[in-house]
Amino acid sequence: MTERYGVLLVNDETHTFSAGVGGATRAWGLKPDIVTIGKAIGGGIPIGAYGISSALAESLLARSDLDLIDMGGVGGTLAGNALSLAAARATLSEVLTADAFSRMTALASSFTRGVQDTIDRTGLPWSIAQLGARAEYRFVSPAPRNGSESVDAYDADLEDFLHVFLANRCVLMTPFHNMALMCPVTTEADVARHTELFAEAVDLLVGPAS
DSSP states (O other): OHHHHTOOOEEEOTTGGGGSTTHHHHHTTOOOSEEEEOGGGGTTSSOOEEEEOHHHHHHHHTOTTSOTTTTSSOOSTTTTOHHHHHHHHHHHHHTSOHHHHHHHHHHHHHHHHHHHHHHHHHTOSOEEEEETTEEEEESSSSOOOSHHHHHHTOOHHHHHHHHHHHHTTTOOOOSSTTEEEOOTTOOHHHHHHHHHHHHHHHHHHHOOOO
């Protein structure tokens, strides 16, 4: 549609990079004009990156009226920062590799199955969504597909209960969306422990199955 109507397609891979090497762009065979990504490529160190298509680059470089330093380029305190660049090199070469993603995605699939088993057993109208190495459970079924559905599914009390229940038992989830992101040192035992505790938490809410 973007090609048909002459609009730029911009993929922000800040969250969807969990899909695998190349992010959702590669996983779904997309052809964006611009790709952006955040600190995931630096292991959390402040950094960001972008890429543009050859056609767009040629179009921008043909603009003689732009000041490429301030308007057409990237500048600032952190631009080219040595620590940020070293962190990105280490992360991209040692952490976010094809081998690591293969293992992390398999663990996320195991995590997803464990949560889904409890949802199915209890009959709760909840769901869990997975994108590569990332999974998160929501209090609606089917899983939200857009921002409005996501807002409607939000339940602060349930999120806080599950977060605190798990944190008190040494499993730390994100304090929003109860999202889990596998990393190269995540183990099968870690996933199994979450599966066990998630089932315990749900049983406290609805009572164990008869």
